[in-house]
Amino acid sequence: MNTAAPALFLADSSGLDFLNSIATPIDTPVDWIVDGTGLIAWLRQSQLVPADSLDRVASEATPQALDAVAAQARELREWLRRFVLKYNGHPLTVRNTQELEPVNALLRQDQSFSQLVIGKEGIQLDAQRRWTSAQMLLVPIAEAIARMISEEDFTHIKTCEGHACTLIFADHTRAHGRRWCSMSLCGNRAKVSAHRRRQRAVR
Ligand SMILES: [Zn+2]
Secondary structure, eight states, X not given: OOTTSOOOOOSSSHHHHHHTTEEEEESEEEETXXXXXXXXXXXXXXXXXXXXXXXXXXXXXXXXXXXXXXXXXXHHHHHHHHHHHHHTTSXXXXXXXXXXXXXXXXXXXXXXXXXXXXXTTEEEEEEEEOOOSGXXXXXXXXXXXXXXXXXXXXXXXEEOOSTTOOOEEEOOSTTOOOOSSOIIIIIHHHHHHHHHHHHHXXX
């Protein structure tokens, strides 16, 4: 598995981008959060955690602790995959908050606070967070998931139509006609094979 390749951020929703942190972009499956180092690299690219906080957590935690958090992240991801594939294609109908507990349990650990800071545009209110352990890295992921679950119309959450593609995205196009994770990964490939099929039919 090659986690050096840049991660994919094409879902138009950071909660769903997390789901796409395991994918098969070209033939070989890639898991970007296969271990603690992978998790840190993925979080850096996702910008869910500020770079300086990420550096501090990564330098203070043992590699074993980071690997354990990555394992928890993968579990959360598979829970999310089951949840999204159960409900997508229709308006979301969850009757029991117990079903959302994996996310709520993480959100309860949040240690956020706000601070007045002096920025380029003057004084502004800045959201900050206490990073008391490596496990806290899961909180912003849970927050992105929670935002996706509470704000997205699940009717338009789709799986890519590409052959063997597992990527999931929110279709925010006006006509809701998005079919592919991206043109470069699947859209063009589908167009080429449709073109070949047409050519064969002509012959
Ligand atoms: Zn695709």
